[in-house]
Amino acid sequence: MNAPAKTEEFAPAIPAGVFAETVTSVQHYTDRLFRFRMTRPESFRFRSGEFAMIGLMVGDKPVYRAYSIASPSWDEELEFFSIKVPDGPLTSHLQQIQVGDTVLMRKKPTGTLVLDALTPGKRLYMFSTGTGIAPFASLIRDPETYEKFDEVILTHTCREVAELKYGFDLVEEIRNHEFLAEVVGDKLRHYATVTREDYPFQGRITDLISNGKMFADLGVPRFDPAIDRGMICGSAAMLKETKALLEQAGLTEGANSKPAEFVIERAFVD
Numbered sequence: 001m002n003a004p005a006k007t008e009e010f011a012p013a014i015p016a017g018v019f020a021e022t023v024t025s026v027q028h029y030t031d032r033l034f035r036f037r038m039t040r041p042e043s044f045r046f047r048s049g050e051f052a053m054i055g056l057m058v059g060d061k062p063v064y065r066a067y068s069i070a071s072p073s074w075d076e077e078l079e080f081f082s083i084k085v086p087d088g089p090l091t092s093h094l095q096q097i098q099v100g101d102t103v104l105m106r107k108k109p110t111g112t113l114v115l116d117a118l119t120p121g122k123r124l125y126m127f128s129t130g131t132g133i134a135p136f137a138s139l140i141r142d143p144e145t146y147e148k149f150d151e152v153i154l155t156h157t158c159r160e161v162a163e164l165k166y167g168f169d170l171v172e173e174i175r176n177h178e179f180l181a182e183v184v185g186d187k188l189r190h191y192a193t194v195t196r197e198d199y200p201f202q203g204r205i206t207d208l209i210s211n212g213k214m215f216a217d218l219g220v221p222r223f224d225p226a227i228d229r230g231m232i233c234g235s236a237a238m239l240k241e242t243k244a245l246l247e248q249a250g251l252t253e254g255a256n257s258k259p260a261e262f263v264i265e266r267a268f269v270d
């Protein structure tokens, strides 16, 4: 396996039509999860919650996967939160990147987890499992989220407590941030649960919705299509089951072209 190269070492091999950016920080959380930040091209614009195709040269070929951009649209850098799959075509290489390495990014971001795809409401739920928290890491750092909603509830469910750290660090960062802290105030609530370890909050989010425990823990009423909006990001099975629960409560799925009460996006990467 080739070690990730510095820009100058493989500059001639960079494919046309992509940005070649420089890694500025890497943080490993567990043997399955890490985060990295990289430079942002000046011309690169995106809406908080969107994803981009991220890649590396593997041998002489670029390998890309869809990655939610975890940083907000105002940030000078770009942040990504990634799983590490031992045999993953991209992540087996990406997990080895270091500060100064080059990461490729296709020029056009896209995605459905954007505020524009939701009709106005009062309470916004963001349901995530694992690295599905990434698009919400972007949205909870975007002041527009708090202009549009009175209450923002981020749920994050992982197998183990150590996997929740990225989310806890994020909320802590917001609370201490020089301008976000004031914009966010007490509107942001973080509901973190685990499924395979002892912890005060346990269980899959789908079960906690079905049995009412999530509502009781948060002290909020059950879903109301007049007030509540949702965004979902996780595995295919998690999306399907969470979507079914929102639909049972009378919420309908929206899209960029047709805003409605909730939107979904798969947390892809392998």
Ligand code: A2P
Binding pocket: 129, 130, 157, 158, 159, 194, 195, 196, 204, 205, 206, 235, 237, 238, 239, 241
């Ligand atoms: P569980 O431990 O019961 O499988 P993963 O790391 O595999 O992506 O899982 C992240 C979290 O998503 C885990 O806590 C896992 O719970 C949970 N999960 C897996 N499948 C579903 C599903 N269909 N609905 C809700 N949560 C799920």
